[in-house]
Amino acid sequence: MGSDILKLHAGVLVSMAGMQITKQSGRDMLVCRKCAAEFPEGRATKDGWHYECPECGEAEGIGDGLRRV
Numbered sequence: 001m002g003s004d005i006l007k008l009h010a011g012v013l014v015s016m017a018g019m020q021i022t023k024q025s026g027r028d029m030l031v032c033r034k035c036a037a038e039f040p041e042g043r044a045t046k047d048g049w050h051y052e053c054p055e056c057g058e059a060e061g062i063g064d065g066l067r068r069v
């Protein structure tokens with residue numbers, strides 16, 4: 001019973017990882033409004049959902065602290 005739950009959980013994690021790879025392969029560049037650093041979108045996020053400047057770590061969110069070049 002417990003192993004069924006674990007298998008289900010693993011499947012969800014795999015599909016989430018696949019989405020992350022798809023998003024991180026994008027070539028979109030972002031620029032930080034705080035430190036003006038430019039970096040690829042994939043560097044600014046670990047989970048494909050929450051975006052944060054990898055240079056200063058203070059600017060968050062596309063269209064908020066970060067903007068597309």
Ligand SMILES: [Zn+2]
Nearest residue numbers: 032035053056
């Ligand atoms: Zn920054």
